[in-house]
Amino acid sequence: MSGPRVVRRTTPAARAPAASVGPVSGDHYFTAAPASADERRNLSVELAGRRLTVVTAGGVFSPDRVDVGTGVLLREAPTPPQTGRLLDLGCGWGPIALSLALRSPQAHVYAVDVNERALGLARTNAELAGAENVTACRPEEVPEGERFSAIWSNPPIRVGKAVLHEMLRTWLPRLEPGGAAYLVVQKNLGADSLQRWVVETLEGLRCERYAASRGFRLLTVSWTPA
Numbered sequence: 001m002s003g004p005r006v007v008r009r010t011t012p013a014a015r016a017p018a019a020s021v022g023p024v025s026g027d028h029y030f031t032a033a034p035a036s037a038d039e040r041r042n043l044s045v046e047l048a049g050r051r052l053t054v055v056t057a058g059g060v061f062s063p064d065r066v067d068v069g070t071g072v073l074l075r076e077a078p079t080p081p082q083t084g085r086l087l088d089l090g091c092g093w094g095p096i097a098l099s100l101a102l103r104s105p106q107a108h109v110y111a112v113d114v115n116e117r118a119l120g121l122a123r124t125n126a127e128l129a130g131a132e133n134v135t136a137c138r139p140e141e142v143p144e145g146e147r148f149s150a151i152w153s154n155p156p157i158r159v160g161k162a163v164l165h166e167m168l169r170t171w172l173p174r175l176e177p178g179g180a181a182y183l184v185v186q187k188n189l190g191a192d193s194l195q196r197w198v199v200e201t202l203e204g205l206r207c208e209r210y211a212a213s214r215g216f217r218l219l220t221v222s223w224t225p226a
């Protein structure tokens with residue numbers, strides 16, 4: 001069965017190379033190898049109704065707490081599918097992947113990121129939480145044929161539209177029929193225009209506002225084959 005069709009509208013920005021394609025450097029949280037010191041710290045968090053100690057470090061997204069937007073996604077999204085393949089797109093140190101894995105122990109969770117330090121932390125945190133159903137890897141390491149019954153993401157808006165759109169073009173069409181993605185985006189960082197972009201660009205996918213809280217929109221993306 002073929003998935004939704006991607007309508008490519010190439011703008012000068014969209015022709016720029018995606019950060020996920022080539023080597024990246026510097027000290028943004030979306031860098032492959034952050035320059036800042038890899039000083040590990042323990043953090044006590046509540047995820048999936050459990051109190052957990054996780055490990056974080058500088059050079060990854062929100063190392064001192066579960067991000068407010070991530071919290072909105074985890075609180076507002078519906079119960080994840082209990083089986084199948086689930087994707088945390090842009091996992092950071094892993095709060096979304098851990099929540100999915102603990103809430104759906106029979107499912108397999110892919111946690112992908114371009115930041116190697118984040119991937120190392122996500123693996124450590126899955127191990128500490130006893131979540132054996134997590135694979136934390138770079139995007140290109142996910143087998144091409146994998147399809148997902150759910151994609152949950154706090155996407156990296158700050159990478160810029162060209163990279164963000166390329167990510168969504170790559171992963172959203174990999175939803176299974178009947179599957180759904182949940183994306184949390186700050187209203188002030190373009191949640192509504194992103195919703196319009198999905199509808200106009202990724203033909204066959206629906207994108208709706210599922211919830212709004214604390215200045216964030218939770219968008220849901222789905223497709224049902226005709």
Ligand SMILES: C[S@@+](CC[C@H](N)C(=O)[O-])C[C@H]1O[C@@H](n2cnc3c(N)ncnc32)[C@H](O)[C@@H]1O
Binds near residue numbers: 029030159
């Ligand atoms: C806003 S952070 C969210 C991190 C984590 N999910 C959380 O909620 O704390 C977005 C993440 O996307 C990652 N990222 C950036 N570009 C990416 C890409 N092309 N593919 C996958 N992940 C990417 C960043 O490194 C970052 O960890």
